[in-house]
Amino acid sequence: MKIKSIIKDYYLEFVDNALGKKGKLFSKLKYGRLFYFVDKNVYKLYQQKLERFIKNDEFLVIPATERNKSYSKIANYYKELIEKRFTRNDILVTFGGGVLQDLSGFIASTLYRGIKWIFFPTTLLAQADSCIGSKTSINFDKSKNLIGTFYPPDYIFVDTAFCKTLTPEYFNSGLGEIIKFHLMSDVEGYTLLKKYLICPNLRKNIYFKTIVRSTLNIKYSYFKGDEFDSGRRNLLNYGHCFGHALESASNFAVCHGEAVIVGMGFANLLSLKRGIMKQQKYNEFEDIFRQYYPRFDISKVSVKDITYYLKRDKKRVTKDLTMILSQDIGKQFKFNDIKEKELIQVYRDFIKKYPG
Ligand SMILES: NC(=O)c1ccc[n+]([C@@H]2O[C@H](COP(=O)([O-])OP(=O)(O)OC[C@H]3O[C@@H](n4cnc5c(N)ncnc54)[C@H](O)[C@@H]3O)[C@@H](O)[C@H]2O)c1
Numbered sequence: 001m002k003i004k005s006i007i008k009d010y011y012l013e014f015v016d017n018a019l020g021k022k023g024k025l026f027s028k029l030k031y032g033r034l035f036y037f038v039d040k041n042v043y044k045l046y047q048q049k050l051e052r053f054i055k056n057d058e059f060l061v062i063p064a065t066e067r068n069k070s071y072s073k074i075a076n077y078y079k080e081l082i083e084k085r086f087t088r089n090d091i092l093v094t095f096g097g098g099v100l101q102d103l104s105g106f107i108a109s110t111l112y113r114g115i116k117w118i119f120f121p122t123t124l125l126a127q128a129d130s131c132i133g134s135k136t137s138i139n140f141d142k143s144k145n146l147i148g149t150f151y152p153p154d155y156i157f158v159d160t161a162f163c164k165t166l167t168p169e170y171f172n173s174g175l176g177e178i179i180k181f182h183l184m185s186d187v188e189g190y191t192l193l194k195k196y197l198i199c200p201n202l203r204k205n206i207y208f209k210t211i212v213r214s215t216l217n218i219k220y221s222y223f224k225g226d227e228f229d230s231g232r233r234n235l236l237n238y239g240h241c242f243g244h245a246l247e248s249a250s251n252f253a254v255c256h257g258e259a260v261i262v263g264m265g266f267a268n269l270l271s272l273k274r275g276i277m278k279q280q281k282y283n284e285f286e287d288i289f290r291q292y293y294p295r296f297d298i299s300k301v302s303v304k305d306i307t308y309y310l311k312r313d314k315k316r317v318t319k320d321l322t323m324i325l326s327q328d329i330g331k332q333f334k335f336n337d338i339k340e341k342e343l344i345q346v347y348r349d350f351i352k353k354y355p356g
Pocket of ligand 1: 039040041042045063064065066069096097098099100101102122123124125126129130131132133134135136137144145162163164165166167170173174256257
């Protein structure tokens, strides 16, 4: 897959046994040295293979926490690269999920005003969604992704076998984004999603690679021509306005993609209440979400905290709140007129319906 970007065109390749193919994957590249950022859990799980891959190169093991993806923490990572005399001739290589991607991408875009960067996504969310689209972000205080740049990796190598070791919660998190993209596609995409979800063993059923590819293609269709997120790409925030607020308000007890599933459920309820979505559609989509809603006592999250974080949402442009509402498959619309009172009312109903 070649992805066109205003910043630089880049490439995504599906690879089996990526950790056994360093020579082949890097053969076309010219570089001085390689420096690796490796997710701590990935390092533990794949240590022998990773050490063979990394060999004598320098590396840093980083825990994938939202707190580490922060303004205050990234100084340590710049320091490490600068002290190890990383140059613009060298390449930063990242193994990890969206957290490592966001912080590596931010560093890659800013260190020396841009360095070469290769990404091996190891979570379903990063493989099917975040690895393309060029967004890099770090958090500020407890608010998500407030600081960021647009800077894609030069190459992305996707080995779906990494998903076998994900915890159920992080597999579901990737699934949340996969569901979102297919609800934003068309009848064909929705049919593929339903076929995929009813098969046993979601990590390696016959549709697994197809659904990951399909998700990437749907995402590309949304940001092609709107890389900097000023128009159609905004719609991809379906489930995210409420989702990000829930992540922050729950102190990140709910992981990103699972919060997106809850966010879509909330946006659909608001769409239903406003008469944008029909009851039958609402029930149909809710049946899908219910299978993947995180087990979490949502009533512990106060509506006051949710509105506090919604007010800090970077997509908000008026004094009211912003949210992407939905009518049907591929029919999502941005609303900038959500009143706090309306949100509080819908939140009360949502909590009552949320599976305990
Ligand atoms: N840049 C973008 O376009 C974009 C898009 C969506 C989300 N994001 C960001 O991505 C982050 C979420 O990413 P994520 O869901 O990939 O989470 P993550 O990076 O936090 O990884 C989730 C967990 O899985 C572990 N892990 C990673 N790979 C593993 C593997 N193969 N086997 C076992 N465990 C593994 C990690 O150590 C971590 O504990 C959020 O910070 C979100 O804001 C960015």
